[in-house]
Structures are given as structure tokens and as C-alpha cells.
Amino acid sequence: xxxxxxxxxxxxxxxxxxxxxxxxxxxxxxxxxxxxxxxxxxxxxxxxxxxxxxxxxxxxxxxxxxxxxxxxxxxxxxxxxxxxxxxxxxxxxxxxx
Numbered sequence: 451x452x453x454x455x456x457x458x459x460x461x462x463x464x465x466x467x468x469x470x471x472x473x474x475x476x477x478x479x480x481x482x483x484x485x486x487x488x489x490x491x492x493x494x495x496x497x498x499x500x501x502x503x504x505x506x507x508x509x510x511x512x513x514x515x516x517x518x519x520x521x522x523x524x525x526x527x528x529x530x531x532x533x534x535x536x537x538x539x540x541x542x543x544x545x546x547x
Contacts (some may be wrong), residue, residue, distance in 0.1 A: 463489075463534040465541060468518075472544040476519040479530065479541070485511050487535040493518060494529045501528065520545045 466480040483489060491504040501523065504516050518530065525547045531540045 463532070463537050463539065465530070465532045465539040468530060468541060468543045472546040473520070474545060474547050475521045476517050477543055478515055478517040480513055480515050481532055481534075482513045483509050483511050483534060490533045491516055492531050492533075494531060496527050496529070504530075518543075 462482070462484045464480075464482045468477040468479040471477055481489070481491070486508060488507070489509045490506045492500055492506075493502040493504065495501050502518065502520075504518055505514075520528070523545055525545055528543050528545060529540050530543055531538060533539075
């Protein structure tokens with residue numbers, strides 16, 4: 451029997467801690483992608499409202515650095531959420547003005 455397409459290893463997508471944190475006005479982080487797939491990187495406030503979309507699209511396997519510029523955002527805690535092929539990773543960041 452053929453075992454094609456039965457690869458169920460976990461997708462080792464990773465999201466680094468953002469730096470600097472706390473930050474003003476921008477913070478950066480790395481995302482490692484193990485294979486091609488759809489990546490979305492979104493920012494939510496603590497009420498769960500979407501406040502920004504940093505990335506959304508098909509990405510090839512690589513390490514990517516993203517920067518979120520929070521100019522115009524209120525001081526407070528935000529959640530950076532990366533989703534890749536059904537895997538969600540979130541980190542909190544603090545904007546201090």
C-alpha cells in the first residue's frame with residue numbers, strides 16, 4: 451500500500467517573542483514556516499476585536515520578520531496571533547506611550 455499524502459507530522463510553525471516589548475510605536479517578531487501554506491498574522495485588543503492585519507497569504511518555507519507599527523493605537527495590551535495551516539500561536543505585547 452502507498453503511504454503518499456499520509457504525512458501527519460505536526461507543522462512546526464513558530465512565532466518568536468516580540469521585541470521590544472513593551473514597545474512604542476513598533477515591535478518586531480519572527481515567524482518560521484516549515485512548508486508552504488496560508489499564513490495570517492493579526493492583532494487583537496483584549497476585547498477580542500481585530501485591530502490590524504499584518505500578513506495574510508501564501509508563504510513559502512522560510513523565516514520571516516514582521517514589524518507591527520501601532521501608531522494611532524491606544525496604550526494597552528494587544529495580542530499578536532499567527533495562524534498557519536490550522537495552528538494558532540499568540541503572544542501578548544504592551545504598547546506604552
